[in-house]
Amino acid sequence: MSSVESQSRVLSGMRPTGKLHLGHYHGVLKNWVQLQHEYECLFFVADWHALTTHYEDPQIIEKSVWDMVIDWLAAGINPGSATLFLQSKVPEHAELHLLLSMMTPLGWLERVPTYKDQQEKLKEKDLATYGFLGYPLLQSADILAYRAGHVPVGADQVAHVELTREVARRFNHLYGREPGFEENAEAAIQKMGKKNAKLYRSLKKKYLEQGDQDALEVARALLKEQQNITIGDRERLFGYIEGGGKVILPEPHPLLTPAAKMPGLDGQKMSKSYGNTIGLREEEDSVVQKIKTMRTDPQRVRRTDPGDPEKCPVWQLHEVYSAEDTKCWVQEGCRSAGIGCLECKAPIIDAVLAEQKPIRERAKQYESEPGMVRSIVVEGSEQARDLAKQTLEEVRKVMGLSYS
Ligand code: TRP
Ligand code: SF4
Numbered sequence: 001m002s003s004v005e006s007q008s009r010v011l012s013g014m015r016p017t018g019k020l021h022l023g024h025y026h027g028v029l030k031n032w033v034q035l036q037h038e039y040e041c042l043f044f045v046a047d048w049h050a051l052t053t054h055y056e057d058p059q060i061i062e063k064s065v066w067d068m069v070i071d072w073l074a075a076g077i078n079p080g081s082a083t084l085f086l087q088s089k090v091p092e093h094a095e096l097h098l099l100l101s102m103m104t105p106l107g108w109l110e111r112v113p114t115y116k117d118q119q120e121k122l123k124e125k126d127l128a129t130y131g132f133l134g135y136p137l138l139q140s141a142d143i144l145a146y147r148a149g150h151v152p153v154g155a156d157q158v159a160h161v162e163l164t165r166e167v168a169r170r171f172n173h174l175y176g177r178e179p180g181f182e183e184n185a186e187a188a189i190q191k192m193g194k195k196n197a198k199l200y201r202s203l204k205k206k207y208l209e210q211g212d213q214d215a216l217e218v219a220r221a222l223l224k225e226q227q228n229i230t231i232g233d234r235e236r237l238f239g240y241i242e243g244g245g246k247v248i249l250p251e252p253h254p255l256l257t258p259a260a261k262m263p264g265l266d267g268q269k270m271s272k273s274y275g276n277t278i279g280l281r282e283e284e285d286s287v288v289q290k291i292k293t294m295r296t297d298p299q300r301v302r303r304t305d306p307g308d309p310e311k312c313p314v315w316q317l318h319e320v321y322s323a324e325d326t327k328c329w330v331q332e333g334c335r336s337a338g339i340g341c342l343e344c345k346a347p348i349i350d351a352v353l354a355e356q357k358p359i360r361e362r363a364k365q366y367e368s369e370p371g372m373v374r375s376i377v378v379e380g381s382e383q384a385r386d387l388a389k390q391t392l393e394e395v396r397k398v399m400g401l402s403y404s
Contacts, residue, residue, distance in 0.1 A: 010039040010255070011148035013046040013087065016064035017054060020071040021277035023270030026262040026320065029075040031152055041082035042146055042384060045069065048087050052135045053125060069373055071280050074363035079376045087142065089381035092388035097134070097141040099395060103174060104137055104167055112136045113159050140164035144249045145388040152255040161254040168249040175398035176245025185240040188233035192226055204241045216241060248394055262320065265294050267313030281363045284353060291349050296341045306337045314345055321351035
């Protein structure tokens with residue numbers, strides 16, 4: 001596949017380290033469901049990634065893999081639109097990780113902010129391992145194996161996509177220079193015709209001499225339009241604009257998930273480690289109980305005390321779930337002690353249950369057919385593997401490993 005086509009491919013992964021909750025749904029899954037209609041999507045269970053932090057208790061990983069795939073399907077990921085797969089079923093990820101490790105400076109990995117942060121945060125675990133340091137590079141391999149153009153991630157993962165871009169650039173610089181690259185590129189320019197060749201040359205010059213980003217964009221668009229050059233030539237000319245070699249591994253772009261800050265039951269961000277979650281398909285009774293017992297504005301001791309929604313975690317849930325009229329009703333009723341807290345929570349309970357209803361129903365169906373879930377993953381993994389194989393073939397070739 002060429003880097004032009006790869007621009008429409010989206011890849012993302014999730015670590016299987018426990019059941020998903022509504023924070024995952026609002027923060028990630030809803031976005032995936034949307035993307036599957038707009039792009040060619042590949043979503044995978046990052047089981048090797050989970051081992052980098054859970055190597056001492058791998059049992060949780062195996063169990064979570066299937067729960068998580070059911071969660072995805074229940075949330076509306078459609079295996080007809082998106083390819084769902086398991087990382088360890090595609091050994092090309094590991095091979096690419098190894099090959100990239102040869103040319104990735106150690107300092108790049110040591111400087112990834114999550115490296116020190118996570119070690120600090122997960123003090124109880126010994127993360128001074130080779131695998132943990134290499135974790136962001138494994139992520140780069142995940143992305144580059146499919147030459148994905150876009151990677152939906154949260155803000156905390158943007159640095160990993162940036163690393164991936166640097167690794168790809170370095171790779172292309174080192175290995176994109178086939179013998180006779182410049183001659184081939186010059187010959188390809190000729191094939192575009194006089195007018196386009198002249199335009200390409202002047203844009204390239206503008207970009208290289210003045211760093212003009214617009215010129216780069218225009219030149220790329222120009223190449224995309226060319227009908228009479230081969231894919232190989234197009235790749236060459238993509239690389240040649242930037243003064244480099246052929247683009248073997250295109251640089252991916254982070255697709256920043258619109259920051260849906262899903263509040264947990266205590267008003268902090270919903271997270272397993274804060275113990276403030278509502279499970280994606282948690283039992284109804286338990287959901288009702290959790291919301292009913294949520295703390296409210298501490299100033300509102302009695303029903304007759306007026307309160308302040310800004311000091312209340314329930315209000316934050318209204319911000320996520322309620323329409324304007326309900327929000328006005330809360331603001332007014334809370335500040336005037338016109339409504340009670342249980343009354344105020346009722347629309348939230350209804351909204352959460354309504355949101356979970358179709359999810360719970362779809363999950364039931366998949367739970368009753370574990371064979372179907374497995375075959376979705378087996379098939380998806382085979383499809384993914386076919387794609388990754390194509391990339392690896394080219395990577396091996398340029399690294400001198402094709403032996404043909
Ligand atoms: N590191 C990601 C996380 O912790 C998961 C992940 C692994 C991923 N490989 C990826 C995300 C590739 C996007 C692309 O959430
Ligand atoms: Fe919170 Fe609603 Fe009670 Fe006000 S009325 S304190 S917003 S639960």
